[in-house]
Amino acid sequence: MPVHRPGSIRPRALAALVTALLAALSLALPLTTAQAATTPARGSAFMGMGVVAHDGRGGSPAATAAVQTEGVDVSGHQGNVDWATLWNSGVRWAYTKATEGTYYTNPYFAQQYNGSYNVGMIRGGYHFATPDTTSGATQANYFVDHGGGWSRDGKTLPGALDIEWNPYGAACYGLSTGAMVNWIADFLNTYKARTGRDAVIYTATSWWTQCTGNYGGFASNNPLWIARYAADPGTLPAGWGFYTMWQYTSSGPTVGDHDKFNGALDRVQALALG
Template sequence: MSVQRSGTTVPHPEPKRYRRSRTTAAGTLLAVLLPATALPASAAPTPAGDTEPPPRGSAYLGMGVLRHDGQDGLPVPTRAAQTEGVDVSSHQGNVDWSALWSSGVRWSYVKATEGTYYKNPYFAQQYNGSYTIGMVRGAYHFATPDTTSGTAQADYFVDNGGGWSRDGKTLPGALDIEWNPYGAACYGKTTSQMVTWIRDFLARYKARTGRNAVIYTSTSWWKQCTGNYSGFGANTPLWIARYSTTPGELPAGWEFQTMWQYTSSGPIVGDHNKFNGAYDRVVALANG
């Protein structure tokens, strides 16, 4: 693996998987289920406040949110017309999709890419496996606006698993734009520069696929790093991250969320989510 920076290529090793753990409000440590093998200390996540960043490529959906906003571990009350989903990355390795299906999960998002330097080595098993078991599934891209342009990253995403087809089982690609786990919270960009970067990504993704990408973010990051920009809500589905009993306040421009990531400690594996509607609405989003 290599990282492209300013026209040069520098070696970049495949990031190691590591256990993710966090403390709930009750003080209980919860760990995502991963193979029970000893992992080196260098592979562990960087605790909040540490200065050593994790290896490039190791980011996952909600990683920055968990570090910045925390995990309260509160149970989510059951509501009508919500459909359970899961999101996974290389940290989960080969996923037992049958177990997730049996638990009630009906849709999924799989990390495909990060920046223009990383592709999930487990993508095929995760993306195809969820489809084969019967789930509606999509791919997501972890944005690194400090490395390359939004246009370049949209192309890299589409070229490496982030495309779309009208088969009733493929969700539009998702842009994971959140707290930076590798450095400055807003990736060194002003609010106007960040809005431009996101706009460029969305425009290129739609030009390549014909679909509006989903935006995954947290309200706290959106306020700080885009100035709570309200211009994307009319056409872009929102996937909000908030580990609590409700989605809470949404970013400006959105009256409701399409999806809600409510915990980073799923009962089986991966982060768990609620689609704001019954299963037929999940299929409707897939069909465009």
């Protein structure tokens, strides 16, 4: 009969323990890998990347009697864009991602920003905000210094602040609603001081409600670019009685993100001229 010594583990018990530990490890590793795979690299964010996950995707713009002008928005994800095809399809304005935080500039910015201009489009730049990394003023200055400026040439739209779900962590970047409003105001005030123009605000109503407390204080000066992939833009954030632009899909032709300007081409030109 085997002798069991105090403090020792029977062979069968040891084998069972090892098996259990290996099984637990095998379950844990895929979870860690999956979590890592769902967190994008810094700099990879783009307009609307959180819309499908948080607001859903469905429908297409309903018929309307109001004249709307087709536009697109692009980022480094699109690489070199076929602007001639977009122009021939009726696209007349475009926004290009210029910057994110204070750590990223779009490597395709020149081809996208100048390419849209060269085929005749009215163009602008946008900044993907990361309020948990640096102040609003710091990011506004970085944006202006790296493509987000404005000129009164009739072909350049004021810069846009892309403020939406955090792709790298907590939806509201760890800020209270009051702190988020202050961050946005810091960005907008600095951009206005640098360029003389009020920046466009791109957002989704559900994010705005959650992360700013549905603050309505920017509506009088800053044009609204609403994101909603549905038959209509839905309820707008507080203060805005109408949208200036509407991102209505992330699966459009040539490039995914297509938009409607709430007016004819002369209204796009009016916004460009300021």
